[in-house]
Amino acid sequence: MAKRDRKDQPLAATDVESPVEPKPMPKGLPKDQTELLADTITGRNDLEMIANGNAELRRDGALLKADRMVYNIVEDNVDAQGGVIYRDPGQGSVMTGSEANMVVAARTGYIDNVNYEIRQQQRVTQPNQGPWTFNTPSIGGTGAAATSQQRSTTPGSVPAYGGAASATMTQEPGVSQIAAPATADTAPVDSPNANMTGAEGPVQLPGQAPLAKVIETVSHGQASRIYFEGEGRYKAQDATYTTCPAGDSGWYLRASTYHADYEQNSGSASNSLLYFQNVPFLYTPYAFFPLDRGRHSGFLSPSFGSSQLNGFQAAVPYYFNLAPNYDATFTPMVYGKRGVSLNMDTRYIGNEGKTVAPTFSGRDAFNIMPHDSMTNRNRWSFLTQHQQNFGTYLPGLTGAWDLQGVSDSYYFTDLNNSLAAMSQSYLPRTGRLNYGSSSWNASVVAQGYQTLNFNPSSPVATPYQLLPQVNFSMNRSLLGSAGFNNVRLNDQDELEVIQSSGMFDQPTRLDALVSANNSYFTNQTQGYVQGNRFWAYPQLATSWQSPGVFVTPKFGVHYTQYNTNAGQLTTSGAYNGTSSISSDVASRTLPILSLDTGMVFDRKTEYFGRNLNQTLEPRLYYLYVPYRDQTNLPLFDTGVADVSYAQMFSENMFTGWDRVSNANQVTAAITSRHSMEKTGQQLMSFSLGQRIFFQPQQVNLYANQPTSSYGSNDYFAQASGMVAPYTSLNTYAQVSPYAQANSASNNTTSVNRINRASIGARFQPSRENVLNYTYRYQNQDYIPGGATSGASSSAVMQNDINGAWKIWGPLRAVGRYTYSGVQSSQIESLAGLEYNAACWALRAVYHRAMTYSSTQTPFLNTSFFIQLELKGMGSVGSSPLDVLRRNIPNYTRTSDAAFMAPMTDPYY
Numbered sequence: 001m002a003k004r005d006r007k008d009q010p011l012a013a014t015d016v017e018s019p020v021e022p023k024p025m026p027k028g029l030p031k032d033q034t035e036l037l038a039d040t041i042t043g044r045n046d047l048e049m050i051a052n053g054n055a056e057l058r059r060d061g062a063l064l065k066a067d068r069m070v071y072n073i074v075e076d077n078v079d080a081q082g083g084v085i086y087r088d089p090g091q092g093s094v095m096t097g098s099e100a101n102m103v104v105a106a107r108t109g110y111i112d113n114v115n116y117e118i119r120q121q122q123r124v125t126q127p128n129q130g131p132w133t134f135n136t137p138s139i140g141g142t143g144a145a146a147t148s149q150q151r152s153t154t155p156g157s158v159p160a161y162g163g164a165a166s167a168t169m170t171q172e173p174g175v176s177q178i179a180a181p182a183t184a185d186t187a188p189v190d191s192p193n194a195n196m197t198g199a200e201g202p203v204q205l206p207g208q209a210p211l212a213k214v215i216e217t218v219s220h221g222q223a224s225r226i227y228f229e230g231e232g233r234y235k236a237q238d239a240t241y242t243t244c245p246a247g248d249s250g251w252y253l254r255a256s257t258y259h260a261d262y263e264q265n266s267g268s269a270s271n272s273l274l275y276f277q278n279v280p281f282l283y284t285p286y287a288f289f290p291l292d293r294g295r296h297s298g299f300l301s302p303s304f305g306s307s308q309l310n311g312f313q314a315a316v317p318y319y320f321n322l323a324p325n326y327d328a329t330f331t332p333m334v335y336g337k338r339g340v341s342l343n344m345d346t347r348y349i350g351n352e353g354k355t356v357a358p359t360f361s362g363r364d365a366f367n368i369m370p371h372d373s374m375t376n377r378n379r380w381s382f383l384t385q386h387q388q389n390f391g392t393y394l395p396g397l398t399g400a401w402d403l404q405g406v407s408d409s410y411y412f413t414d415l416n417n418s419l420a421a422m423s424q425s426y427l428p429r430t431g432r433l434n435y436g437s438s439s440w441n442a443s444v445v446a447q448g449y450q451t452l453n454f455n456p457s458s459p460v461a462t463p464y465q466l467l468p469q470v471n472f473s474m475n476r477s478l479l480g481s482a483g484f485n486n487v488r489l490n491d492q493d494e495l496e497v498i499q500s501s502g503m504f505d506q507p508t509r510l511d512a513l514v515s516a517n518n519s520y521f522t523n524q525t526q527g528y529v530q531g532n533r534f535w536a537y538p539q540l541a542t543s544w545q546s547p548g549v550f551v552t553p554k555f556g557v558h559y560t561q562y563n564t565n566a567g568q569l570t571t572s573g574a575y576n577g578t579s580s581i582s583s584d585v586a587s588r589t590l591p592i593l594s595l596d597t598g599m600v601f602d603r604k605t606e607y608f609g610r611n612l613n614q615t616l617e618p619r620l621y622y623l624y625v626p627y628r629d630q631t632n633l634p635l636f637d638t639g640v641a642d643v644s645y646a647q648m649f650s651e652n653m654f655t656g657w658d659r660v661s662n663a664n665q666v667t668a669a670i671t672s673r674h675s676m677e678k679t680g681q682q683l684m685s686f687s688l689g690q691r692i693f694f695q696p697q698q699v700n701l702y703a704n705q706p707t708s709s710y711g712s713n714d715y716f717a718q719a720s721g722m723v724a725p726y727t728s729l730n731t732y733a734q735v736s737p738y739a740q741a742n743s744a745s746n747n748t749t750s751v752n753r754i755n756r757a758s759i760g761a762r763f764q765p766s767r768e769n770v771l772n773y774t775y776r777y778q779n780q781d782y783i784p785g786g787a788t789s790g791a792s793s794s795a796v797m798q799n800d801i802n803g804a805w806k807i808w809g810p811l812r813a814v815g816r817y818t819y820s821g822v823q824s825s826q827i828e829s830l831a832g833l834e835y836n837a838a839c840w841a842l843r844a845v846y847h848r849a850m851t852y853s854s855t856q857t858p859f860l861n862t863s864f865f866i867q868l869e870l871k872g873m874g875s876v877g878s879s880p881l882d883v884l885r886r887n888i889p890n891y892t893r894t895s896d897a898a899f900m901a902p903m904t905d906p907y908y
Contacts, residue, residue: 032059032060032105033059034057034058034059034071034076034104035056035057035058035059036049036051036055036056036057036058036069036071037051037054037055037056037057037058038051038052038053038054038055038056038069039052039053039054039055040052040053045073046073047072047073047074048070048071048072048073048074049070049071049073050068050069050070050071051068051069051070051071052067052068053067053068054067055067055068055069055080057069057071057078057080057104059104059105060090061088061089061090062086062087062088062089062090062104062107063085063086063087063088064078064080064084064085064086064100064102064104065080065083065084065085065086066080066081066082066083066084066085066099066100067081067082067083068080068081068082069081075103076103076104076105076106077101077102077103077104077109078100078101078102078104079099079100079101080099080100080101080102081098081099082098082099083096084096084097084098084099084100084111086100086111088107090231091118091231091232091262092118092119092120092121093116093117093118093119094116094117094118095111095114095115095116095117095226096114096115096116097111097112097113097114097115097226098112098113099111099112099113100112102228106230107228107230107231108227108228108229108230109227109228110225110226110227110228111225111226111228112224112225113224113225114222114223114224114225114226114236115220115221115222116220116221116222116223116226116236117218117219117220117246118218118219118220118260118262119216119217119218120216120217120219120262120265120291121215121216121217215898215899217243217291217872218243218245219241219242219243219260219291219872220242220246221236221239221240221241221242221252222239222240223236223237223238223239223240223258224237224238224239225237225238226239231263232261232262232263233259233260233261233262233263234259234260234262235257235258235259235260236255236257236258236259236260237256237257237258238256239254239255239257239258240252240253240254240255241253241255241258241260241267241269242839242872243839243871243872243873244838244839244840245838245839248837248838248839249275249277249278250276250277250837250838250839250840251274251275251276251277251839251840251870251873252274252275253269253272253273253274253275253287253873254272254273254275255269255270255271255272255273255287256270256271256272257269257270257271258272260291261291262291264296265290265291265296266288266289266290266291266296266298267288267289267290267291268286268287268288268289268298269284269286269287269289270285270286270287271285272284272285272286272287274287274870274873276840276868276870282876287299289872289873289874295319295321295327296319296321297319297320297321297322298318298319299316299317299318299319300317300318300319300329300874301873301874301875301876302314302315302316302317302876303315303317303877303878303879304876304877304878305863305864305865305866305877305878306336306864306878307861307863308861308862308863309337309414309851309861310335310336310337310338310414310415311335311336311337311338312334312335312336313333313334313335313336313878314333314334315331315332315333315334316331316332317329317330317331318330318331325348325349325350326346326347326348326349326350327346327347327348328344328345328346328347329343329344329345329346330342330343330344331343331344331345335369335415337373337374338369338372338373338374338414338415339369339370339371339372339373340369340370341367341368341369341379341415342367342368342369343365343366343367344365344366344367345363345364345365346363346364346365347361347362347363348360348361348362348363349361349362352392353392358389359388359389359390359391359392360386360387360388360389361386361387362384362385362386362387363383363384363385364383364384364385365381365382365383365384366380366381366382366383367380367381367382368380369415372414374414375410375414377407377408378407379407379408379411379414379415380406380407380411381404381405381406381407381411382403382404382405383403383404384401384402384403384404385400385401385402385403386400386401387399387400388400394435396435396436396437397433397434397435398433398434398435398436399431399432399433399434400430400431400432401430401431401432402428402429402430403428403429403430404427404428404429404450405427405429405450406427406450406452409451409452409453409454410454411452412424412452412454413454413851424452425451425452425453425460426449426450426451426452426460426463427449427450427452428447428448428449429447429448429449429450430445430446430447430448431445431446431447432444432445432446439474439475439476440472440473440474440475440476441471441472441473441474442470442471442472442473443470443471444468444469444470444471445466445468445469445470445471446466446467446468446469447465447466447469448465448466448467449462449463449465451463461525462523462524462525462528463523463637464521464522464523464528464636464637465521465522465523466519466520466521467520467521467522468519468520469517469518469519469520470517470518470519471516471517472514472515472516472517473513473514473515473516474512474513474514474515475511475512475513476511476512476513477509477510477511477512478510478511478512479509479510479542509541509542509543510540510541510542511540511541511542512538512539512540513538513539513540513541513556514536514537514538514539515536515537516534516535516536516537517533517534517535517536517657518532518533518534519532519533519534519636519637520532520533521533521634521636521637529564529565529566529634530564530565531562531563531564531565531566531584531634532562532563532564533560533561533562533634533636533658534560534561535558535559535560535561535657536558536559537556537557537558537559537657538556538557539554539555539556539592540554540555540556541553541554541555542554548599548600548601549598549599549600550596550597550598550599551595551596551597552595552596552597553593553594553595553596554593554594554595554596555591555592555593555594556591556592557589557590557591557592558588558589558590558591558592558657558660559587559588559589559590560587560588560589560633560657560658561585561586561587562585562586562587562633562634563584563585564584564585564586564634565584566583566584566586566634567583567584568584583632586632586633588628588630588633588660590625590626590628590660591625591626592623592624592625592651592660593623593624593625594621594622594623594624594651595620595621595622596619596620596621596649597619597620597621598617598618598619598620599617599618599619600615600616600617601615601616601617602614602615602616603616604677605674607674607683608724608725610676610677610906611676611677611678612674612675612676612677612683613674613675613676613677613680614672614673614674614675615671615672615673615675616670616671616672617670617671617672617673618668618669618670619649619667619668619669619670619671620666620667620668620669621648621649621666621667621669622665622666622667623651623663623664623665623666623667624663624664625651625652625660625661625662625663625664626662627662627695627698627699628660628662628699630658630659630660630699633658633659634658635658635659635701635702636656636658637656637658638654638655638656638657638658638659638701639654639655639656639701640653640654640655640701641653641654641655643734643755643756644716644732645669645687645689645716645717645718645732648667648669648689648691648714648716649667649669651663653697654701659699659700659701660699661697661699662695662697662698662699664693664694664695665691665692665693665694666691666692666694667689667690667691667692668689668690668692669687669688669689669690669716670687670688670689671685671686671687672685672686672687673685674721676906679906681906682721683721683722683906684719684720684721684722684723685719685720685721686718686719687716687717687718687719688715688716688717689715689716689717690713690714690715690716691713691714691716692713693713693714713736714734714735714736715734715735715736716732716733716734716735717731717732717733717735718731718732718733719731722905722906725905726763726764726765726905727761727762727763728761728762728764729759729760729761729762730758730759730760730761731757731758731759731760732756732757732758733754733756733757733758734754734755734756734757735753735754735755736753736755753779754777754779755778755779756777756778756779757775757776757777758774758775758776758777759773759774759775760772760773760774760775761773761774762889762890764890764903765903766897766903767892767897767900767902767903768804768806768812768892768894768897769804769805769806770803770804770805770888770889770890770891770892771801771802771803771805772800772801772802772803772888772889772890773799773800773801774798774799774800774801775798775799775800776796776797776798776800777796777797777798778795778796778797779795795822796820796822797820797821797822798818798819798820798821798827799817799818799819799821800816800817800818800819801816801817802815802816802817802830802887802888802889803815803816803888804834804884804888804891804892810835810836810837810894811833811834811835812833812834812835812836812894813832813833813834814830814831814832814833814834814845814884814888814891815830815831815832816828816829816830816887816888817829817830826848827849827850828847828848828849828850828887829847829848829849830845830846830847830848830883830884830887831845831846832844832845832846832865832880832884834894836894836895838871839870839871839872840868840869840870840871841868841869841871841894841895842866842867842868842869843865843866843867843869843879843880843881844864844865844866845864845865845866845880845883845884846862846863846864847862847863847864847865847880847883847887848860848861848862848863849861863883864878865877865878865879865880865883866878867879867880867881869895871895881893
C-alpha cells in the first residue's frame with residue numbers, strides 16, 4: 001500500500017483540490033442511470049468500458065474523477081487511477097486520493113492515500129422549559145464543600161429544595177458556522193444545551209418542537225485508505241480526524257482505525273492518540289465520540305479534578321441512549337481521600353393515548369459509596385421523581401411524587417460540587433394528586449422531609465409532615481359581566497341584565513371565592529404539638545371599571561379550627577415560644593375587608609431618541625382585620641413574609657394561616673412605567689409607596705416575641721428596567737420610623753431608618769460580555785414582624801461584583817467577589833480565564849468559598865478547575881461551567897452563543 005506524502009499533520013487547505021462543479025446531467029436522466037465521460041472511451045457497452053483523460057463517472061449526484069477509469073458494467077464496479085477525486089453532495093463528502101475501487105450503486109469500495117473533508121448539516125435545538133422540566137440537585141458529583149449560609153430554624157419555614165446543576169460530563173462537537181434557521185415544526189428531538197448528567201440533550205417525545213437552528217459541522221483529515229461501507233459509513237486506516245479549520249492544528253486525533261457512521265452520527269477510534277497544538281497528550285486504546293450534537297450510547301469524556309476536601313477526583317461516565325424518550329448514565333467516580341462511588345441516573349418521558357404532548361415524565365438516580373475511608377461508613381443518596389397527567393382517562397386529573405434522601409447530613413457537603421445542593425437543609429418526600437376544572441380545584445398532598453444539620457452552630461428544626469393535606473378552591477362568577485346598575489329582579493325573582501348609561505356600566509363582576517384546607521401535622525420532635533388544622537376562607541369580590549379607573553372591594557371571613565394533642569403534652573406544647581398552648585381544641589374567626597382602587601394616566605414622551613408611552617398609576621389600598629389573640633394556636637407551617645413592595649398590598653404579613661396579622665392600614669402608592677410606543681415593550685418602571693398604620697401590629701409568630709418593629713408609617717421604593725442602552729437596574733428600599741433612645745432626656749426620638757435595601761445593576765452588550773453588581777443591606781435590629789434589641793444574626797451588608805468579559809480576541813476573563821461588611825470578610829471569590837478558539841476552548845478557574853464538612857470546622861475551601869474542550873470530540877479535565885453559571889448571572893458559554901438569538905436592545 002502506498003504511503004502518504006505527509007501524515008504528521010491534519011489536512012491543510014492545499015491538500016484538497018478545490019471542488020470542480022460537475023458537468024450537469026442531461027434533463028430527464030433516470031435516477032439510477034450511470035454516465036461516463038472522458039477524452040477517449042473504449043470497450044464494449046454491455047461488458048466493460050475504459051475511459052482515459054479527464055474521466056468522470058456520475059450517478060445519483062455523486063461524482064468520481066480520475067485520469068483513467070475501467071468500468072465493469074456487469075458488476076457495476078469502477079477502478080480509478082491517478083488524481084482521484086470523489087464528491088458526494090448527498091453525504092457532504094469530498095475526497096482526493098491516488099487510486100480507488102468502488103461498487104457505484106452500493107457505494108462500497110475504497111480510496112487510497114486520502115485527504116478527506118465531510119460537511120454535515122444538522123438542526124440543533126434549545127428546549128422550551130415547560131412544566132415537564134425538573135429543577136433538582138444532582139445525586140453525587142465531584143467533591144467540594146458547602147457554603148456558609150444563614151438557614152431557617154423555624155419548623156414552619158421550609159425552604160424549597162432544588163436548583164443545583166447536574167454532573168459535569170460533557171460531549172460536544174464544534175460548529176463551524178450557522179447555515180440557516182430552521183422552523184420549529186421540523187426540529188429533531190435532540191438538543192445540545194440541556195444541562196444533564198452524562199449526555200447532551202433532553203429526552204423528548206417524537207414530534208416535540210423546541211427552537212432550532214441549522215448548523216454545519218466540518219470534519220477532515222488524512223488516511224492511508226478509506227473504505228466505503230454503504231451510504232454515509234466509512235472506515236479509515238492510519239487516519240487523522242479533526243473539526244478544526246483547514247490549516248489549524250489546534251487538535252487532531254490519530255488512530256490506527258477510525259469508523260464514522262453519519263447515518264447514526266457516531267464515530268469510534270482504536271489505538272488512538274490525541275494531539276493538542278501538535279503535542280500528543282492523551283492515548284486511548286478505544287475512543288467513542290459523536291459526529292453531531294445529539295445523544296449516543298458510549299463512554300463520555302472523563303472528568304478529572306482535585307479539591308482540598310477530597311483530593312484527586314476522576315469520573316468516567318457511560319451513557320445509554322436507550323430510546324428517544326429514555327436514557328441512563330452510569331458513572332463510577334474515584335475520590336483520592338475517600339474511595340469509589342457508583343452513580344446511576346435515568347430519565348424518561350412519554351405519552352398515553354393519542355396525545356402529542358407528554359403525559360408522564362420522571363427521573364431516578366441512585367449513588368452509593370460502599371466505604372468512605374474518611375468517615376468509615378457507607379454513603380448513599382437516592383432521588384425519584386415522576387409527573388403524570390391522567391387526562392386520557394379523567395381530564396383534569398394530575399399527579400406527581402418527589403422522593404429524595406441521603407445517608408447523612410454531610411453527604412452533599414462532602415461529595416457534591418454544587419453549592420446550591422450543599423446549602424440545602426431539607427430533602428422533600430412528597431406525593432400529590434390534583435383535579436382541576438374551569439371553576440374549582442382540589443388536591444391531596446402527603447409531604448415529609450429529611451432534615452440535614454451540617455452546621456452545629458445553627459441547627460435546623462425538624463419541619464412538620466403532612467399526612468395528609470386536602471385542599472379545595474373555587475372561583476365562581478355570580479353576575480358575570482354586569483354592573484350593579486344593570487341588574488334587577490324580574491317577575492320570576494331572577495337576576496337579569498338591563499341597559500343603562502351609568503358611570504360604572506363597564507364590564508363588572510361579582511365573584512364568590514372559596515378556599516379551604518384540612519391538614520394533619522405530625523413531628524418526630526418530642527414536645528411538638530401535633531394534630532389537625534382546618535381552615536376555610538369564603539369571600540365576595542366585585543370590581544367596577546371604566547377606562548383608566550378601577551374599584552375593587554372584597555369581603556371575606558377566615559375561620560380556623562385546631563384539634564391537637566396540646567393538652568396531653570407535659571411541656572404544655574412549649575416550643576418556639578408558644579408556651580401558652582394548653583387546649584386540644586382551639587378556633588379563630590376573623591372578618592377581612594379590603595378596598596383596592598387605582599387610576600391610570602398616560603402620555604407620549606421621548607428618551608434616548610425613542611418615542612415612549614409613559615403611564616402614571618396612583619393606587620390606594622385599604623385593609624381591615626381585627627386583632628385576635630393567637631398565642632394559644634399552634635405554629636405548623638407559617639413564617640413571616642419577606643417584606644417587599646408587592647407585600648404592601650397583601651392581606652397577611654405571614655406566609656401561612658396559623659397567624660393572621662391585625663390590620664387597620666392604608667397603602668398609598670404611585671407607579672410610572674415607560675414603554676416603547678410601537679411595540680409596547682416595557683423599558684422601565686418606578687414605584688413609591690407608603691403604608692400608614694392606624695393601629696400597631698400586635699400579632700407575632702411567638703408568644704414571647706415583642707410587638708412589631710413596624711412604625712406608624714413605612715415607605716417603600718423600587719425601580720427596575722433598561723435605564724440606558726445595554727444597562728438594566730433593579731433597586732428596592734424600605735424605610736421605617738424607629739424609636740431612638742435619647743439618654744440626655746430619657747425620651748425617645750422617632751427617626752427614619754432604612755430597614756432593607758438592595759441595588760442591582762447589569763451591563764450586557766452581548767451574550768459573551770456581562771457585568772453584574774449587587775449591594776444588599778438589612779438593618780441589624782430588623783426582624784420582619786418583630787423587634788429585638790442589639791445586633792442580630794439577620795444583619796446583612798454585602799457587596800457582590802461579578803462578570804465575564806472579552807479582554808482580547810478569543811480571551812475572556814471571568815470573576816466574582818462577594819464581601820460581607822458585617823463579618824468584615826469575603827464570602828466567596830472566583831477568578832479565571834477562558835480562551836475560545838475555532839475548534840477548542842480552555843478554561844482555568846480558581847474558586848474559594850466558606851464551607852462545612854463532616855471532618856472539619858467551617859473553613860475557606862479552595863478549588864481549581866482546568867478544562868480543555870475539544871469541539872467535535874469532547875472535553876478533558878474538571879468542568880467549571882456549573883460554578884460559572886451559579887456565580888455569574890447571565891453567563892453564556894461562547895460556543896453556546898451561536899445557538900441563541902442575538903441580543904436586542906430597545907434603544908438601538
